[in-house]
Amino acid sequence: MTTGPAAHQNAVTAEYMDLSPLQVRITTHRLYSECPDSPDVTVRDQLRLPSDADLLDVGCGTGQFLRDLDHDGHTGRLTGIDTSPEAIRQTTAGRVSALHASASNLPFAPEAFDIVTARHMLYHVPDPLHALQEARRVLRPNGVFAATVNHATTAPRTHDLVRAVIEDAGVTPSANSPVNAISSDxxxxxxxxxxxxxxxxxxxxxxxxxxxxPLADFAVALLPFNGISATDPDHGRLAEEIRGRAVRWFSDHPGQVWRDPKGWALCSATAT
Known part of the structure; x- marks a missing residue:
């Protein structure tokens, strides 16, 4: 297994050829968080987004953030970029445009946007510092950059479950993890x-x-973060083992819930 920026980017590309695992993770956090948890709503509320702001969403994913802004009457330009063709397809709708591009090479002139958002995606970027410099370049004076990023130890129990299944099966991941060390710290x-x-x-x-x-669905959706993509020949049997262990845990702990601490941060900065 090769390493380096190119290998990291290949892992990211493989992870988001199909957005189904991403949607599972989004739905899981929406339905099974101990306290209400909506990063998209939090970004909008905390930034008090002006309705006429030109906004770029880096790593637009399913496009729901931009489509919601459009639906709610946002009049400024709404643009998304992503390296996933499926993300571009899902995002483009109404007044929302989406381009195939990377955070490290934004295809825009300097000072093109009032707001740049990067929601739960900087941990996929090979060079996060350069991506932030690119975001700063395309922001107008007094423009705002906002990123959401997980705590370093989000959902450790479930991640440990996934790693244990992989190790016990004697499987060597065929790909690199598509995540780096970026966190709320x-x-x-x-x-x-x-x-x-x-x-x-x-x-x-x-x-x-x-x-x-739902525990099993979420855990299976974490397999790519451990180098096991949906097309990996071992994915099916690992997913089956994860589901079996989830069922056994609840059988062995009647009346209990599986609680897994998590968290994230909204980090923002102004282009002065």
């Missing part, structure tokens, strides 16, 4: 380095699963 210093300022608001929470099925 490591991002703020980088933002301060690029922008000279940063505001960080942390949101601590937990996932709570009352039955095995």
């Amino acid at each position: 490591t991002l703020p210093p980088l933002l301060r380095q690029v922008f000279g300022n940063v505001t960080t608001v942390r949101y601590d929470n937990a996932l709570v699963f009352p039955q095995p099925e």
Whole structure:
């Protein structure tokens, strides 16, 4: 297995050829968080987005964030970029446009946007510092950059379950993990380095699963983060083992829930 920026990007590309695992993770956090948890709503509320702001969403994913803004009457330009063709397809609708591009090479002129968002995607970027510099380049004076990023130890129990299944099966991951070391602890210093300022608001929470099925679905959706993509020949049997262990855990712990701490931060900076 090769390593380096190219291998990292290949892993990211493989992970998002199909957005189904991403949608499972999004749905899981929406339905099974101990406290209400909606990063998209939080970004909108905290930034008090002006309705006429030109906004770029880097790593637009399913496009729901931009489509919701359009649906709610946002009059400024709404643009998304992503390296996933499926993300581009899902995002493009109404007044929302989407381009195939990377955070490291934004295809826009300097000072093209009032707001740049990067929601739960900087941990997929080979060079996060360069991506922040690119975001700063395309922001107008007094423009705002906002990123959401997980705590370093989000959902450790479920990640441990996935790793244990892989190790016990004697499987060597066929790909690199598509995530880097960016977290709510490591991002703020980088933002301060690029922008000279940063505001960080942390949101601590937990996932709570009352039955095995949603736990298993979420755990299977984490396999790519351990180098096992949906096309990996071992994916099917590992997924089956994960589901079996989830069922056994609930059988062995009647009346209990699977609680897994998690959290994320909203980090923002102003282009002064």
